[in-house]
Amino acid sequence: MPARRQLSFEDLGTPLAEATLVVVDLETTGTDPAADAITEIGAVKVRGGEVLGEFRTFVDPERPIPAYIASLTGISDATVRGAPSIRTVLPMFLDFVGPEAALVAHNARFDIGFLRARAAECALEWPAPTVLDTLALARTVFRRDEVRDHKLSTLAAHVGAAVTPDHRALSDARATVDVLHAIIARLGPTGASTLEDLGTAHRRAKPVQLRKKHLAADVPSVPGVYQFLDAHGSVLYVGTSRNLRSRVRTYFTASETRRAILDMLPRAESLRVIECATATEAAVRELRLIAQEKPPSNRRGLRPEAAHWLRLGPTGEGLRGARLARTEADGSAHIGPLASRHDAQPLRGLLTDAVMGRGAALEADPARSAAPSSGHHERLRRAMVADPREVLDHAASRLRAHVDAGRYEEAEKLRRLALAYLDAARRASRLRALAEVPLLIAARPSTEAVIGGRGWELLAVRYGRFSGTTLVPAAKDPLPFARSLAMTGTGEAELAAPLCQGYHQEAEILLGWLEGEGVRTVLCEGSWQVPARARFEAEHLSRRFAMTSTAPGE
Structure with a gap:
């Protein structure tokens, strides 16, 4: 077991004293983000009560400003004449906000709604920052017996803001900063000590969540699995997280709204945690525990053996649906697991149809699988295991015919079917390759604090099953650790199955890790590879379709 980690900001949430907040206010030509335009942006960036910077600019709305808006804000057509357009201003504003800051606004739905709409209009990716709404927070903190309403002007006067709001963007943003600080002070450290706490402070946790909150008191801040238990010790729910402490705490806040969880909490009497070396180990252990315990409040993973495949039988047999993947040594083949039966x-x-000709599937008895000739059988197997080109060429030519004839709905239906084929074949190809490797040990760079922020994460896999993992500090040689991993988990080989049947979800977690950036193979018994032409990727359908186009003049 690795040494216990110190609590980090990531574990506890972002402390408010360390959080960067950008308080923003807009002036616009109206109230509809889809139809109206921004005329002014004002923003104040703060951290720990200190102002880090301000942003203010007029924006050319490229349309007349209504008289009543000009009267309210003092911003007229003459005011914005010569101002930059939103296409120029918005990238500058997003750069001012930066990648880590949260956005704050009074009635945030209005301001953030306009910003998101303009980002889409300008083809800019919206960064989806955390958003705090001082209007919603104020309604929680300042009751009606204390203030007559929750308008910004009323609240600014009530808290003694240094700036009086005047329907100008920067002035209103400055006043909102003072209102925000007053809200944080009123909530106090027990009500909102982190950015995450503040984001949910305007919502109320259910009474049962407050009663059971003590269950999270001693949860460590390490990767692992957690189990909610009833009074008899039976498992009610299993989950996983790379930071157990921060994840478990969310079950007792207003952010947890899932009905299955809220129904489970009244029966929960204790919490059991299993600490893991890495998040990958935790994810695998979660799957195994759910399959073993079958907790009533879990919905997924209860039957890992349940999967749907398309199977080509041995020579003389055809294609049919199957619930189990079997050995392919007899010349059979599978694609899947399928998204749906x-x-x-x-x-x-x-x-x-692609291999045996159009209409071949219709001519076969649906109750029986079509029995292809030996030549057709080999071509079907190649299309499922090694080379998708014959199927893609068939699909591409039919797509072109549909498109040229204006049958776009039929074309889209066929495109989705071809993509489903590629997805199922790709999944099977990856599972097939990994299931045939007796032992694979790989390493990838790690920045985990427990090893000083720099080192290696090692993962051992046997026949597609998790065998072991460890973290190695940068100052140490990883090879001895790899050799130790090679001696662990030998019992996993007894549970090996073709195409990782019965544990494909676990295998796909490991594949995601193995195919990640910076991964290096340390030790491999046997061969881990897929056929050179087994490129079951969506982009190949697009290329094949493009090849069917007729050049102008032909």
Whole structure:
């Protein structure tokens, strides 16, 4: 077991004293983000009560400003004449905000709604920052017996703001800063000590969440698995997190609204945690525990053996749906797991038509699998295991025919079916390759604090099953740790199955890790590879379709 980590900001949330906040206010030509335009942006960046910077600019709305708006704000057509357009201003504003800051506004739905709409209009990616609404927070903190309403002008006067709001963007933003600080002071450290606390302070946790909050008191800040238990010790719910402390705490806040969890909490009497070396180990252990315990409040992973495949039987047998993946040593083949059991029949039709000719799937008895000739069987197997080109060429030519004839709905239906084929074949290809490797140990760079922020995370996999993991500080040689991993988890080989049948979810977690950036193979028994032409990627359908276009003049 690795040494216990010190609590970090990530574990506890972002302390308000360390959080960067950008308080923003807009002036606009109206109230509809879809139809109206921004005329002025004002913003104040603060951290720990200190002003770090201010942003203010007029914006050319590229339309007349209504007289009543000009009267209210003092911003007229003459005021914004020569001002930059929103296409120029918005990138500058987002750069001022930066990647880490939270946005604050009074009636945030209005201001953030305009900013998001203009970002979409300018083809700019909206960074989706944390958003705090001082109007919603004020309604929680300042009751009606204390203030007559929650308008910004009323609140500014009530808290003694240094700036009086005057319907100008920067002045209103400055006043909102003072209102925000007053709200934080009123809530106090027990009500909102982190940015995350402040974001949910205007919502009320359920009474049962408050009663059970003590269950999270001693949860450590390490990767692992947590189990809610009833009075008899039976498992009610299993979850995982790379930071157990911060994750478990959310179950007792207003941010947790899932009905299954709220129904579970009254029965929860204790919490059991299993500390793990890495988040990958935690994710795998969660899957295994859910399959073993079958907790009533979990919805997914209760039956890891349940999957849907499209199977090509040995020579002399055809395509059919299957619930289990079997050995392919007899010349059979699989693609899957499928997204739905309802995909099996359409995919069978696509492959059969591509290899045996249009209408072949319709001519076969639906109650029985079509029995292809040996030549067709080999081509079907190649399309499922090694080379998608024959199926993609068939799909691309049919797509072109649909598009040229204006049958766009049929084209879209066929495109989705072809993508479902590629997805199922790609999943099977990855699972097939990993399931055949007796032992694979790989390493990737790690910045975990427990190893000083720099080192390696090692992962051992046997036949697609998790075998072990460890963290190695940068100052130490990882090879001895890899050799130790090679001696662990030998029992996993006894549970190996073709295409990781019964544990494909676990295998796909490991594949996601192995295919990540910076991963290096340390030790490999056997061979981990896929056929050179087994490129079951969506982009290849697009390329094949592009090749069917007719050049001008032909």
